[in-house]
Amino acid sequence: MAALDPPQFIDAAWLSRPATQVAPDLIGCVLVRYLPEGGIARGLIVETEAYEPNDPACHAYRRCTSRNAVMFGAAGACYVYLIYGIYHCLNIVTDLDGIPSAVLIRALHLESLPPWIPPQPKATLRRLAAGPGKLCLALRIDRSLNATLLQPGYPLWLEPRSEQFQQQLNAGEVSLTQTTRIGLTQGIDLPWRWYLTNCPAVSKRG
DNA sequence: TGTAAGATCCTA
């Protein structure tokens, strides 16, 4: 009985694999944002990108710095950085301790408006988290969450695919598209981006 | 200490 099952969440062991394996597996999982004062929000992960060692687009390609240090640590932590001085991007640290790699969360499908956001037209809810910067804005994610662990009760955690989603995937009722990453000047040919095919909340198609 | 570029997004 689902109601009696213990609360499930994705743990560090599940994430301790190469980012290129974790990234497609995260599609259909749920990102949970918890604010002690402001409530909780959940979004279905519908778009991800993998960043690995020996990947010229990876922030940790050259060396360990104060910004990318979290990527060098064990799986299960958040790597959050500021891009273009304006937006934040959320990554999930993957793979073994000492192997710098992460999965960028690029888009969420929000089923409802986070309680801390004022009412919006229904049409905008569809695209409120359609992009790495937009989802961080919607879920109030900034660099203060860098290096926090993904565990229930913490600011962020991950929940596995629902049984229904997994069945739809197995039956071919939904599918994943694999293609090249977005917004890069290096490593542009690596097909390390995955998204839920035909999902309106995906940042870009193709 | 200076500078150029950046895993974005919105507007025109």
Next chain:
DNA sequence: AGGATCTTACAT
């Protein structure tokens, strides 16, 4: 196509 906006990384 361009601008907002500022941190980071690397060169000087």
